[in-house]
Structure formats: structure tokens, C-alpha cells
Amino acid sequence: MRHAASGLALLLGMLLGGPAMAADPAEVPTVHGLALYGDPALPADFGHFPHADPDAPQGGSLVRSAIGSFDSTNPFIIRGTPATGLTEIYDTLLTQNPDEPFSMYGLLAEGVRLDPDRQWIEFDLHPQARFHDGEPVTAEDVVFSFETLTEQGQPFYGAYYADVVGIRAVGEDTVHFDLADSDSRELPLIIGQLPILPAHFWQGRDFEATTRDALLGSGPYRIGVVEPGRRIVYERVDDYWGKDLPANRGRHNIDRLIYDYYRDQTVALEAFKAGNLDMRIETSARNWATAYDFPARDEGFIKRLEVPDGQPAGMQAYVMNLRRDKFQDVRVREALNLAFDFEWLNRNLFYGAYQRTESYFANSEMAAEGLPSEAELALLEPHREALPERIFQEPLPIEHPEEMRPRLAKALKLLNEAGYVVSDGVMTHPDSGEPLSLEVLLFDTQFERVVQPLLQNLAKIGIEGDIRIVDVNQYLNRLRQFDFDIIVGSFPQSANPGNEQRDFWTSEYAEVPQSRNLIGLSNPVIDDLVDTLIAADSREALDTAARALDRVLRWGFYVIPQWHLGQTRIALWDKFGWQEPFPEYNLDLAAWWVDPERGAEIEARQRNR
Incomplete structure (x- = not known):
């Protein structure tokens, strides 16, 4: 559903010499994505991201380390120490193509309308979009998510969306954001990054309190196991509503994403060498130079990658x-x-x-x-x-x-x-x-x-x-x-x-x-x-x-x-597959998969040790 601007309001604006009125949403074309400058590189009928393989096998596990501990499954609030990987359970309105500098494509939103003067943006939600409990994702959920995160969430959300001056649901499947006269070109795109929370799930719950519950989302994974301070497991959602979307084809292939917690990186490195972890993003130059000379590597079971980083190094x-x-x-x-x-x-x-x-x-x-x-x-x-x-x-x-x-x-x-x-x-x-x-x-x-x-x-x-x-x-x-x-x-x-x-x-x-x-x-x-x-x-x-x-x-x-360092150093047990070349601007592990034969060979090696 869409609303029409009042013709009387437009006429009064011209007669009174006021500022130009924003365009009528009914007259603005609906598009499949947005780019910061120009148009998105992929057409409306694209089949999948170029670095993703739609025929990739599905299954297996990816076990990685996290350092320290956690006591909360709510990553959006000030209180508590949230577990690693919680964003996996939430969908956003749009999702970024890691092979473009900054382009966003439809995820929860199947269509977008942006006022030519950037005074507003509207998103049409996919009618099939569902939370993990089967409830539909509605415009009211988007309104709830925005208001909750900016008012009760970490200060980041208030800063990030400071130039949004209004939000309202336009029927069940369309949400409208009014934007300040800030000329921020990225604001429409970062609104698309908003994680969408289920309003019905949070009714009667204290959003600002820490929790260890398996919170509800609409994304490709759900929380499967929570062992506070020790481990969190995410399970792929078999009936995930968005698995056939172009932005998702060939992605989210691995059945279980597991984060095991360790006291420090030294212990985590030994766990990797023992085969208890599948992958390490190595941040130590000394480790990269000296710590990976062990039998499994000599036997060809360990692979090391240096993936170029197309983003600024930051500070x-x-x-x-x-x-x-x-x-x-x-x-x-x-x-x-x-x-x-x-x-x-x-x-x-x-x-x-x-x-x-x-x-x-x-x-x-x-x-x-x-x-x-x-x-x-x-x-x-x-x-x-x-x-x-x-x-x-x-x-x-x-x-x-x-x-x-x-x-x-x-x-x-x-x-x-x-x-x-x-x-x-x-x-x-x-x-x-x-x-x-x-x-x-x-x-x-x-x-x-x-x-x-x-x-x-x-x-x-x-x-x-x-x-x-x-x-x-x-x-x-x-x-x-x-x-x-x-x-x-x-x-x-x-x-x-x-x-x-x-x-x-x-x-x-x-x-x-x-x-x-x-x-x-x-x-x-x-x-x-x-x-x-x-x-x-x-x-x-x-x-x-x-x-x-x-x-x-x-x-x-x-x-x-x-x-x-202008690259990402990855050490892994050689059971994963991916397509090359890697995307230019961001590493996308969601497009990787577990090779069934190689995975079975490595598991057999571990059992027979």
C-alpha cells in the first residue's frame, strides 16, 4: 500500500513560497537496489552475487574461536557482553554486495522508492518474509525496530540514524522514512542496514535487560545452543524464507556455525592445531611466520590464505x-x-x-x-x-x-x-x-x-x-x-x-x-x-x-x-570451498561451503589420531 501526497498541500506550498515539496511516492519508480553514487552494478534480474555459487553443496560445520566470555544474546544494548555472531539470526531491509564499494540490494525489502531530493525513502516488504516462528515480517516490525534501537539500543544507532526525522507504516507491507535536510547520500543505504526485530516477540519483555534466551529473528540462522561463557551454536534454518532471493543464492551453505570461547589467542591457536577449530583469522605476524609448522600442515590438511583487502585500513x-x-x-x-x-x-x-x-x-x-x-x-x-x-x-x-x-x-x-x-x-x-x-x-x-x-x-x-x-x-x-x-x-x-x-x-x-x-x-x-x-x-x-x-x-x-596490513590472513583446515576471485571490498564467508569429501577425510583423520 502507498499513500498519496495532498494536492492541496502542494498548491499551498507554491502559493506561500515555501520549500519545494517532496515527490509523491506513487510517482517515484520502485527499484531493486541502491548505490551511493550512480546505479547498482547488478541488474534487477540478476541471479546471484558473482562470487557466490548457486550450486554449492550444503551441510557441515564451521567452528571458530571467540576470546573471553559472554553473558547475553542481545547484541543491541549497552548491558552485558554479547555472544559472537548474533547478527546471523537477523535479516535487514537491504544487503550489501561485497564486490561493490557501496551498493545495497533487496533482502526483507523487495522494492525501494527514494525521493529524487532525498527527503524520504520507502521500502516494500516481501510478502513471503517470515520470522522463525512463522509470523510475517510487517511494516510495524520495522517501525518497532527503528524506534527501539534508536531509543533503547547502543548509542551507535542514535548516531547512525540521527537524520531520520520520522517513520511510519503505510499499510502492512510498506514503511516510510522521512529524512532531514542533511544531504547525506549514504543515509538511504544505511537505513537498509537496519536489523529487523519481531515486535510480537518483545511484547512484555525488557529490551534493555541482558538475556540468554534464543532470541527470535528472520535470518538464515537461528540460535541452537547457548552455553554462557563457553559456546554458542547457530543452526541453518531449513525453511528460511529468503533462501532463493538473488542476494542469498549460493550463500549460507554451512549447516552449523559454532563459536567456542577461549581464554586468549594462545590457547585458541593450540585448539586450531589440534583440530578443534576449523579456521583462524590470524592477527599476529609472529604466529603467521612461525606457528603453523606442524604435522597437519605437512600432511596437506592445512591451508593458508592471504586475501587482499579492498577497504581502507582505518586506524x-x-x-x-x-x-x-x-x-x-x-x-x-x-x-x-x-x-x-x-x-x-x-x-x-x-x-x-x-x-x-x-x-x-x-x-x-x-x-x-x-x-x-x-x-x-x-x-x-x-x-x-x-x-x-x-x-x-x-x-x-x-x-x-x-x-x-x-x-x-x-x-x-x-x-x-x-x-x-x-x-x-x-x-x-x-x-x-x-x-x-x-x-x-x-x-x-x-x-x-x-x-x-x-x-x-x-x-x-x-x-x-x-x-x-x-x-x-x-x-x-x-x-x-x-x-x-x-x-x-x-x-x-x-x-x-x-x-x-x-x-x-x-x-x-x-x-x-x-x-x-x-x-x-x-x-x-x-x-x-x-x-x-x-x-x-x-x-x-x-x-x-x-x-x-x-x-x-x-x-x-x-x-x-x-x-x-593490506590483506586478511586466514588459516583453515582444508575442507572448505569458495569461488574466486574473492569479492573486491569485503570477505564474504557466507559464500563458502564445506566440501563433503574433503570434510569426511579430515574427520576420519581426527578420529584415527
């Missing part, structure tokens, strides 16, 4: 908490940056595997370089008085001495300029008498060896440093309350950054528990640049805004950038 870094007074002075933050010796780490611990991360949009055209371009200056000049002059005068990347001795000498000078002095070998602020001390909060012992060299360098200039390792639950609780000095954090980026940047960097989320503004940034200039990025109406404008934002963030020295 992994030591994140300083600006809510702590000690980090308020930019000279202190720059001094801490100078004490980080990436070259030594890469040479001695990482087997030369990594590149130093310098940009928040590393490995992309959005990374700022050199001096600001004319287009960047147009965005930065209005804020000149609020920005450091270095932004306009000194090129990126930021140059530091390669040798550690002159770096530490420069760091010492900066700390002296910030008012600190060394007293009896301890860096102390003379006004307060307090030593400059730091605590790095970790939950994974694997990172301890990486932090120690930084603390050793800081100790050479009188800065006291310590490592605090806590369990995952305590770590998450401290993050929610921003109770840390420094953590190892990450700010992942896509090829098309947008509304999620609010949650990363803006003042509105600086003090919201569990927001992703880990730094505690509250800077009107950054707020303005984020708004400009979100409103970019072309690829060129998006790149320019991202570079200007990147430049301001980098000269703020808010984090100590670490390193990145």
Missing part, C-alpha cells in the same frame, strides 16, 4: 583518553607519539610484515598528504583561528627523527614546554607535584609484548608506565565508562565513510557510555568537518572532506598510530 592505535587531564596538552600527546618505535617492532617482532599507519583513512584516496589542497583549504580556512598553524604550514606525513635518541630528546623538549620537569628521574608537573604516569589497559596477553617497548622508551624520559590486563567483561565495563588512560583501540573505515563518523569523533557522543568516541573528542571544528563529510554529494567532495578531517585529527596527536 588501529594506542588511544589516549582526553577525559584525563594529563592528555589535555597537545605537546604531551605529541611527546608520547615520539616514543613509539614502529621500525624496531616491525623488524624484531613482526617479521617486517606491516606498514606504519599514519592516516585515519590509510590505504585509500581519503588519506591526507602534503599541504592542504585548495578544496581542503575551503573547508579549513573558516576555522583557522581554532586550528594549529601547523595544519596550514607543515606537510603530511608528520616527520619525526628515525633514530630513537633524537626522538626522545624532542619529546623531552615538548614535555618541558608543557610544564613538566624531571625530578629524581621522574617526569613531574611542578604545579601539582604529580608524576606523569600512564596505564595501558588490555584484555589480551598477546599484546603485552608490543606495549612493553613503548613503556621502556617512555621510562627513559621519566614517564612511569604500567600494563593492566583484565578479563574481557571487566575490560568492556571499563570501556563503557571510559575508565582508562590508554587502550589499544581501532576506528575501522569503509570506502564510503558517513554517519558512523559522528559516533567516532563528535561532541555529542563524547560522554555517552559505550559510544565509539573513545578519545573523548569535543571539538566544534571536527563536528563541522564530520557534518561536511556526511553531506558530501560526490566522490570528490567526500574525499576532500575526509582529507580535511584526517588532517585535523592527525595534527591533534590524539592517538599513537600503530600499523596495518
Whole structure:
């Protein structure tokens, strides 16, 4: 069902000289998908995603590890530690093709209408769409999901959908979203990413309370087994309503997705070698270089892949908490940056595997370089008085001495300029008498060896440093309350950054528990640049805004950038199949399958050991 705009309202708008009215939905064509720029690459009658094999066999299991523990099956709320993989049970309105930069195709929605002026968007739901209990997915479920997630869910949802100003059901199978005049090109697409929850299931339940129940969804998997803190199992839904949709053909082939929980990565690696896990996404360069020389690999049962990553590397870094007074002075933050010796780490611990991360949009055209371009200056000049002059005068990347001795000498000078002095070998602020001390909060012992060299360098200039390792639950609780000095954090980026940047960097989320503004940034200039990025109406404008934002963030020295790798390292027992080439922009494990013969051979090997 669709509603018609009032002809009287249109006439009054013209007579009164008001803003142009949005288009009548009845006059806007219904399409099968959306792209950020231009049209989706796949036509309306496409049969399946190119990287998926519609004839793939179905069956088998995929067992992977998760680290730490969990106490909740609700991934949408602040409370609790949710289990890994819970998004598998939920369908969204649209789904992304991982072989395109940012294109979305129909999933729960079989058709989409987008106002040419982007004042609204409508989705027509598939009449066959069903939750796992057989109840239909309706427009009221979409309204319930949006309102519940933005009002009671994690702060991310409020930031992500901040420019949605209204939502209503238009009959049972159509839902209408009104959009703010923000010019956000990605907003219609990210509305399509909304997970849809069953309103009838949540009636009488407290959405904000942790639960261990097998929650209800409409996706290709359901929760089969919940063993809190130990294991969660997802079972493929045999009568999944959407299995024959073009976006799903050849995907979701594996019967059981299992996540076993381990104390840390060292134990998980041994479990993989013993055959208790099927796959590892390896994040340690040392492990990748040295830990996979064991009999099963020599016998040909282990395969290792390096899959190129088409997305920006984003920023992994030591994140300083600006809510702590000690980090308020930019000279202190720059001094801490100078004490980080990436070259030594890469040479001695990482087997030369990594590149130093310098940009928040590393490995992309959005990374700022050199001096600001004319287009960047147009965005930065209005804020000149609020920005450091270095932004306009000194090129990126930021140059530091390669040798550690002159770096530490420069760091010492900066700390002296910030008012600190060394007293009896301890860096102390003379006004307060307090030593400059730091605590790095970790939950994974694997990172301890990486932090120690930084603390050793800081100790050479009188800065006291310590490592605090806590369990995952305590770590998450401290993050929610921003109770840390420094953590190892990450700010992942896509090829098309947008509304999620609010949650990363803006003042509105600086003090919201569990927001992703880990730094505690509250800077009107950054707020303005984020708004400009979100409103970019072309690829060129998006790149320019991202570079200007990147430049301001980098000269703020808010984090100590670490390193990145332009590929994903996967170790697996050789029982899986997939189609190549891999999709360009995202790894899609949902398109993999278990080879029946190879799987049986590996299982026989394990039984006979």
C-alpha cells in the first residue's frame, strides 16, 4: 500500500513560497537496489552475487574461536557482553554486495522508492518474509525496530540514524522514512542496514535487560545452543524464507556455525592445531611466520590464505583518553607519539610484515598528504583561528627523527614546554607535584609484548608506565565508562565513510557510555568537518572532506598510530570451498561451503589420531 501526497498541500506550498515539496511516492519508480553514487552494478534480474555459487553443496560445520566470555544474546544494548555472531539470526531491509564499494540490494525489502531530493525513502516488504516462528515480517516490525534501537539500543544507532526525522507504516507491507535536510547520500543505504526485530516477540519483555534466551529473528540462522561463557551454536534454518532471493543464492551453505570461547589467542591457536577449530583469522605476524609448522600442515590438511583487502585500513592505535587531564596538552600527546618505535617492532617482532599507519583513512584516496589542497583549504580556512598553524604550514606525513635518541630528546623538549620537569628521574608537573604516569589497559596477553617497548622508551624520559590486563567483561565495563588512560583501540573505515563518523569523533557522543568516541573528542571544528563529510554529494567532495578531517585529527596527536596490513590472513583446515576471485571490498564467508569429501577425510583423520 502507498499513500498519496495532498494536492492541496502542494498548491499551498507554491502559493506561500515555501520549500519545494517532496515527490509523491506513487510517482517515484520502485527499484531493486541502491548505490551511493550512480546505479547498482547488478541488474534487477540478476541471479546471484558473482562470487557466490548457486550450486554449492550444503551441510557441515564451521567452528571458530571467540576470546573471553559472554553473558547475553542481545547484541543491541549497552548491558552485558554479547555472544559472537548474533547478527546471523537477523535479516535487514537491504544487503550489501561485497564486490561493490557501496551498493545495497533487496533482502526483507523487495522494492525501494527514494525521493529524487532525498527527503524520504520507502521500502516494500516481501510478502513471503517470515520470522522463525512463522509470523510475517510487517511494516510495524520495522517501525518497532527503528524506534527501539534508536531509543533503547547502543548509542551507535542514535548516531547512525540521527537524520531520520520520522517513520511510519503505510499499510502492512510498506514503511516510510522521512529524512532531514542533511544531504547525506549514504543515509538511504544505511537505513537498509537496519536489523529487523519481531515486535510480537518483545511484547512484555525488557529490551534493555541482558538475556540468554534464543532470541527470535528472520535470518538464515537461528540460535541452537547457548552455553554462557563457553559456546554458542547457530543452526541453518531449513525453511528460511529468503533462501532463493538473488542476494542469498549460493550463500549460507554451512549447516552449523559454532563459536567456542577461549581464554586468549594462545590457547585458541593450540585448539586450531589440534583440530578443534576449523579456521583462524590470524592477527599476529609472529604466529603467521612461525606457528603453523606442524604435522597437519605437512600432511596437506592445512591451508593458508592471504586475501587482499579492498577497504581502507582505518586506524588501529594506542588511544589516549582526553577525559584525563594529563592528555589535555597537545605537546604531551605529541611527546608520547615520539616514543613509539614502529621500525624496531616491525623488524624484531613482526617479521617486517606491516606498514606504519599514519592516516585515519590509510590505504585509500581519503588519506591526507602534503599541504592542504585548495578544496581542503575551503573547508579549513573558516576555522583557522581554532586550528594549529601547523595544519596550514607543515606537510603530511608528520616527520619525526628515525633514530630513537633524537626522538626522545624532542619529546623531552615538548614535555618541558608543557610544564613538566624531571625530578629524581621522574617526569613531574611542578604545579601539582604529580608524576606523569600512564596505564595501558588490555584484555589480551598477546599484546603485552608490543606495549612493553613503548613503556621502556617512555621510562627513559621519566614517564612511569604500567600494563593492566583484565578479563574481557571487566575490560568492556571499563570501556563503557571510559575508565582508562590508554587502550589499544581501532576506528575501522569503509570506502564510503558517513554517519558512523559522528559516533567516532563528535561532541555529542563524547560522554555517552559505550559510544565509539573513545578519545573523548569535543571539538566544534571536527563536528563541522564530520557534518561536511556526511553531506558530501560526490566522490570528490567526500574525499576532500575526509582529507580535511584526517588532517585535523592527525595534527591533534590524539592517538599513537600503530600499523596495518593490506590483506586478511586466514588459516583453515582444508575442507572448505569458495569461488574466486574473492569479492573486491569485503570477505564474504557466507559464500563458502564445506566440501563433503574433503570434510569426511579430515574427520576420519581426527578420529584415527
